[in-house]
Amino acid sequence: MEINSICVCGAGTMGRGIAQACAQAGFATTLFDVNTEVLESASSTIEKSLAQLTAKGKITGDKAARTLQLISYSDDIHSCLADIFIEAIVEKTAAKISLFNQLAELNHGDAIFASNTSSLSVTEIANGVLHPERVIGLHFFNPATLMKLVEVVKTPYTNEATSGTATALVRQLNKVPVLCTDAPGFIVNRVARPFYIESLRLLEEGLTTAEQADRLLESAGFRMGPFKLMDLIGHDINYAVSSSVWEQLQKPERLRPSAVQEEKVKSGKLGKKSGEGFYRYE
Numbered sequence: 396m397e398i399n400s401i402c403v404c405g406a407g408t409m410g411r412g413i414a415q416a417c418a419q420a421g422f423a424t425t426l427f428d429v430n431t432e433v434l435e436s437a438s439s440t441i442e443k444s445l446a447q448l449t450a451k452g453k454i455t456g457d458k459a460a461r462t463l464q465l466i467s468y469s470d471d472i473h474s475c476l477a478d479i480f481i482e483a484i485v486e487k488t489a490a491k492i493s494l495f496n497q498l499a500e501l502n503h504g505d506a507i508f509a510s511n512t513s514s515l516s517v518t519e520i521a522n523g524v525l526h527p528e529r530v531i532g533l534h535f536f537n538p539a540t541l542m543k544l545v546e547v548v549k550t551p552y553t554n555e556a557t558s559g560t561a562t563a564l565v566r567q568l569n570k571v572p573v574l575c576t577d578a579p580g581f582i583v584n585r586v587a588r589p590f591y592i593e594s595l596r597l598l599e600e601g602l603t604t605a606e607q608a609d610r611l612l613e614s615a616g617f618r619m620g621p622f623k624l625m626d627l628i629g630h631d632i633n634y635a636v637s638s639s640v641w642e643q644l645q646k647p648e649r650l651r652p653s654a655v656q657e658e659k660v661k662s663g664k665l666g667k668k669s670g671e672g673f674y675r676y677e
């Protein structure tokens with residue numbers, strides 16, 4: 396199926412980046428969120444990002460202007476009409492199912508429903524949706540404008556047309572699709588769990604500070620230390636992913652989510668997006 400229009404649902408950390416990537420690739424893109432303040436902030440983030448890319452000579456002024464024209468912002472689900480939906484809303488299965496079912500009622504019978512979930516079972520989401528064969532995972536990485544990898548997550552229900560179209564779309568976005576089977580944390584988040592959890596344990600045991608661990612890991616070749624990376628991802632999201640993978644794998648002790656991170660979530664110190672996590676942000 397040919398994709399002509401895309402609707403990204405949820406304009407937070409991930410949704411705004413995915414929408415920008417879609418529009419930069421030339422697709423008419425609707426960015427939908429229930430929160431109008433988030434939509435305003437998304438619009439200003441995207442404008443700033445395009446201005447930076449233009450200033451660095453990575454895109455032309457014309458391209459930036461065209462990209463902006465291709466994005467429309469909406470808080471009304473009735474304006475969400477598209478060939479493919481990429482949801483990046485709250486990490487809750489019931490919320491994702493409810494959104495997809497509302498969208499299915501408003502849209503044509505070939506529309507594809509893609510979830511950017513980091514850790515929920517895409518199969519369980521598909522199970523609750525009216526057209527499970529058109530549900531797939533499209534797991535982008537943060538920041539979505541820059542990161543090339545996208546995990547394309549098939550469930551036992553996903554039909555060939557859906558996986559073929561979704562994979563082709565990822566390539567059109569100038570990204571690299573990796574097809575994987577639906578399993579807790581897919582591939583990358585499963586491999587990455589010990590990186591975060593062991594770092595948090597070192598902190599809990601008083602064996603390091605966040606700054607020291609980040610400096611060490613960065614000098615060992617990691618692009619970002621674990622604490623800076625968790626601040627970027629958002630502790631609410633990172634903690635939810637750790638909890639979800641841990642529960643789905645029958646709660647192994649080695650992957651038990653960290654109490655320090657739980658505390659960050661409870662106190663609203665979510666990282667870069669809230670102005671403070673392990674570090675403070677302007």
Ligand SMILES: NC(=O)c1ccc[n+]([C@@H]2O[C@H](COP(=O)([O-])OP(=O)(O)OC[C@H]3O[C@@H](n4cnc5c(N)ncnc54)[C@H](O)[C@@H]3O)[C@@H](O)[C@H]2O)c1
Pocket residue numbers: 404405406407408409410427428429430433482483484485486487490494511512513514534535536537627628629632
């Ligand atoms: N943060 C990351 O690094 C990262 C990376 C990959 C995948 N993800 C996944 O992407 C999704 C979103 O994560 P995020 O970090 O962007 O979250 P976020 O909290 O920054 O943004 C979520 C947005 O969804 C909106 N929203 C909630 N319910 C909605 C609904 N029913 N309809 C429309 N909008 C709704 C909220 O208003 C909010 O603006 C999650 O599933 C997460 O697991 C996150």
